[in-house]
Amino acid sequence: MTDEQKKRGPAATQIAATGEEVKRNVARLRKARGWTTYELAQRMGTAGRPIPQSGISRVESGGRRVDADDLAAFAVVFGVSPAALLLPLKDSPRDRVGITGAGVVPADVAWAWASNRRPLKTPSAEARSAESEYALASLPPNAREARLHPVGRAIEAARDDVTRLASYAGWFVEGGSDQEFADLLDQARTSLDRARAEVDRIAVERNELSMLRDGVGPKTGEGGGDGQSVD
16 A cells, blocks of 8 residues: 555545446456466556556455556457446346446446447436537547437437347347337337438438539539520
8 A cells, every 4th residue: 555545544445336347357357368467467567557466466356446547458458448347248228237426327328328329327308418418528529420410319229229129039038028029129120210211311412412513403404504495
């Protein structure tokens, strides 16, 4: 423990819900790769974020906090996204995940938030404005424009509905009903049709802009003008 931690007391080394997930995921990923703590320490050193073998052991036991630079380096070394260290490998709406600062939330919502797809908590009455504010604050320009575009919104909705449908296939054997499945199937089909319609609309708009650029109006015939002949 450093002098600063001693001054601040035991809370300086305590970890909360997300820190608990990080320590478990570091151990999980290390073992999945078949690495010893020594080998992971060596790889962290090569990545420019040296942590001794004893430090790796303390990370996995919760005796050493993982800061932002540690987290990024672990993600690089393991070849995963930072979210794979922050959250458990479960994303069913039936599962619950503890997130520091937010409490317990549905696992699918936690992953959507960590994947930069939606706010963690959104008041239903302010969903659209909250989504826009989230995109403005969280996304770089190109991703933000795509997310807020009607086709982007339609694709996001379709992805959510298809994910729920695919997840339900696993739940069905545990007692799901035919009606629930039929409802999810209809919803997914409707969302996919809406997304396709938005994509087709972009294609039509693009074609019309090309015609205008080339001087060919959609109703005036080649060469533009009002369609009247001049003797």
